Amino acid sequence: MKADSRFFLFFGSPGAGKGTLAQMCVERLGWAQLSTGDLFRKHIAEGTSIGKHIDFVIKSGKLVDDTVVMNMVSEWMQEKISEVDAIIFDGFPRTLPQAQLFTDLIKEKFSQSSLRVFELEVESELVIKRLSSRRVCSAKNCQTVFSVSPDSERQAAVPGICDRCGSKLIQRADDADETIRTRLTVYHKHANELLNFFKKSGVQIEKLDGYKPLDEVFENFVALVSE
Ligand code: AP5
Ligand code: MG
Numbered sequence: 001m002k003a004d005s006r007f008f009l010f011f012g013s014p015g016a017g018k019g020t021l022a023q024m025c026v027e028r029l030g031w032a033q034l035s036t037g038d039l040f041r042k043h044i045a046e047g048t049s050i051g052k053h054i055d056f057v058i059k060s061g062k063l064v065d066d067t068v069v070m071n072m073v074s075e076w077m078q079e080k081i082s083e084v085d086a087i088i089f090d091g092f093p094r095t096l097p098q099a100q101l102f103t104d105l106i107k108e109k110f111s112q113s114s115l116r117v118f119e120l121e122v123e124s125e126l127v128i129k130r131l132s133s134r135r136v137c138s139a140k141n142c143q144t145v146f147s148v149s150p151d152s153e154r155q156a157a158v159p160g161i162c163d164r165c166g167s168k169l170i171q172r173a174d175d176a177d178e179t180i181r182t183r184l185t186v187y188h189k190h191a192n193e194l195l196n197f198f199k200k201s202g203v204q205i206e207k208l209d210g211y212k213p214l215d216e217v218f219e220n221f222v223a224l225v226s227e
Contacts, residue, residue: 005114006086007106008225009093011194012120014183015127015134016210017217020145020154021120022090024218032083034076035090036069038143041172045140059173061182063190066097073102095190099197117198118221122210124184131180135169137162153214 008031010018022033040058043051050072054064073092081087093099106115133149135156142165147154156162160169174183195205206224208217 004085005081005110007089007110007115008086009089009115009117010091010120011117011191011205012210013122013124013127013187013191014180015131016120016122017130017214018090018120020214021208021217021221022088023144024214025086025088025221028218029086029222031086031088032080033088033090034073034080034092035143036064036073036092036094037090039072039076040064041143042140059179061174061179061186063094063186066095066101069094069098070101074105077105093194096193096197099194103201103203112202115203116206116225117203118206118208118224119195120208120210120217126211127184128177128180131175132177134172134175135160136172137165137167138170139165139167142167 008025010022012018019035019038022035025031026033037058040051040054044055044058045051050068054068057064069092077087089102093102103115130147130149133147133152135146135148137144137146139162142162144162144164145154146152146156146162146169148159149155156169161167162169174180198205208221208224210217212220
């Protein structure tokens with residue numbers, strides 16, 4: 001593990017743009033992305049015992065149990081952490097116990113300044129529109145995010161086909177209207193306590209305007225991390 005490793009938490013509601021911004025950082029900066037949602041969808045696609053256990057929870061829009069999440073994250077970190085300088089945590093931590101365990105893990109080996117939290121701000125009505133237009137790559141190791149919205153910068157070059165790997169694009173099972181609303185409620189239930197936890201631990205919450213076009217969101221993020 002490198003002593004100067006950096007950890008970036010992308011926090012924000014479903015559809016705020018966490019995954020898309022994280023993928024831009026992977027493509028353009030060579031960073032690593034840990035998306036707990038992507039890892040769970042991979043487990044479901046592979047039919048693992050975790051996948052079978054969480055399939056219904058994900059489809060309902062509720063949160064997966066903290067112990068399952070933490071075991072999966074620790075395993076991922078042990079495997080990948082020595083390979084990369086910077087990791088984006090996309091959609092993790094999501095609850096107070098996850099945040100406490102994660103910051104304890106980081107504090108053991110790194111300075112407080114290695115951890116930065118970015119909040120993508122967007123209002124609910126816009127994210128509902130974005131999520132109904134979202135399409136994702138069906139390949140479990142790709143899961144690149146696209147949009148079928150006519151004014152989106154993330155439309156696939158060939159409709160219905162992933163630009164990166166050529167697999168079919170699909171709609172996520174939890175992007176049904178009813179489930180989106182459950183996910184938003186769950187997000188708002190935990191958001192304040194998580195942000196307050198980071199503030200009390202001395203980690204500043206850095207805001208990103210998620211209404212801006214994607215390239216601008218990316219440039220604003222890069223400007224902040226280059227300061
Ligand atoms: P997860 O996969 O993390 O889903 P989520 O939090 O609901 O977030 P999304 O992936 O829906 O949104 P996003 O912010 O990534 O938006 P995106 O970039 O795709 O989690 C799924 C489930 O797994 C959870 O419900 C839970 O069950 C479980 N889970 C995961 N982590 C867990 C944890 N830690 N603990 C417990 N359970 C966990 O963008 C959306 C669309 O908008 C795209 O089409 C994109 O092109 C478009 N878009 C994005 N930004 C812009 C922009 N600036 N302008 C125009 N369009 C934009
Ligand atoms: Mg995502």
